[in-house]
């Protein structure tokens with residue numbers, strides 16, 4: 001019997017991407033689609049690339065509309081998911097693509113998001129040690145942020161192998177779709193085209209505590225993270241350039257071995273052959289992650305670089321991958337590692 005899935009926030013970028021993936025998922029039947037200001041509109045007017053759903057009409061985002069499904073994807077702004085999830089009941093699988101349930105520390109949540117903490121759900125990054133076991137059979141999933149997905153996948157093998165000191169520097173470039181569909185003055189075409197610029201500099205970006213939580217969880221002790229996001233003139237993609245001080249005795253061979261071990265059985269993470277470097281164009285529209293690592297002996301640092309599509313592995317693909325695990329389906333069902341090029 002098909003898994004019936006509803007999508008709240010179907011008019012936005014994350015909602016549109018999860019619908020694109022669910023349309024290709026052999027076990028899923030798409031149920032209710034909801035919006036906010038666009039309720040009452042045809043989906044075809046808002047997501048013209050989703051042709052099979054063009055004549056579906058967006059409903060209001062209410063628990064009544066979302067009830068009666070096996071899975072509900074929430075692609076809503078931060079702070080909007082908790083109230084809806086609470087009304088959906090414990091038997092529905094709720095997959096939150098927002099940030100509301102990612103952080104364990106309530107003080108971190110309040111500092112970076114400025115509202116009361118709603119709680120913590122199993123974290124939808126299956127590659128992270130221990131994550132799959134927590135996702136199996138779960139009825140709640142917190143999908144990671146896009147930058148934490150890219151940075152964690154680049155760096156956690158170094159902490160899992162105990163070859164990195166407890167400090168990391170992460171500089172990541174993101175495509176503009178990461179900021180959502182709602183108009184923003186710094187995302188006007190003429191501001192973004194032909195230019196790259198940093199934002200959230202100096203530890204202010206809300207993804208910093210999520211990265212610290214992930215890397216510290218693997219290291220087993222506090223890891224300090226300096227994170228600088230930058231905006232790149234492209235619609236999709238994140239390239240995360242990460243480094244951490246190497247522990248004494250580390251060699252290029254031990255670094256490579258740590259990464260080979262971490263990703264040996266991962267269906268979506270591709271540790272590139274030595275000498276080849278990740279590129280966002282190679283993962284466009286796919287759930288694949290490209291990773292490369294090098295040991296900078298002169299600087300005594302491990303350099304790890306990852307590329308993801310922020311909307312696919314960074315949001316909707318990660319959500320579907322985690323849904324598959326929660327439902328007991330093969331993890332790669334409905335997902336591809338085939339990109340779009342050029």
Ligand SMILES: NC(=O)C1=CN([C@@H]2O[C@H](COP(=O)(O)OP(=O)(O)OC[C@H]3O[C@@H](n4cnc5c(N)ncnc54)[C@H](OP(=O)(O)O)[C@@H]3O)[C@@H](O)[C@H]2O)C=CC1
Nearest residue numbers: 009011012013014035036037038075076098178180181182
């Ligand atoms: N874009 C990305 O790369 C990533 C996004 N996410 C997360 O996914 C979520 C959605 O982001 P994204 O799709 O980019 O944002 P968009 O701005 O593109 O879409 C937001 C969606 O939420 C709806 N909405 C807005 N306000 C409310 C409200 N008060 N109550 C209910 N629904 C509302 C909108 O409906 P309408 O248009 O009808 O008003 C729209 O469907 C966010 O939490 C975001 O942080 C996570 C990882 C990456």
Ligand SMILES: CC(=O)N[C@@H](CCC(=O)OP(=O)(O)O)C(=O)O
Nearest residue numbers: 098099145146147174175178179
């Ligand atoms: C380019 C850009 O603006 N990106 C977003 C990150 C988007 C993301 O991962 O989403 P969450 O909001 O779900 O955490 C930002 O920096 O705020």
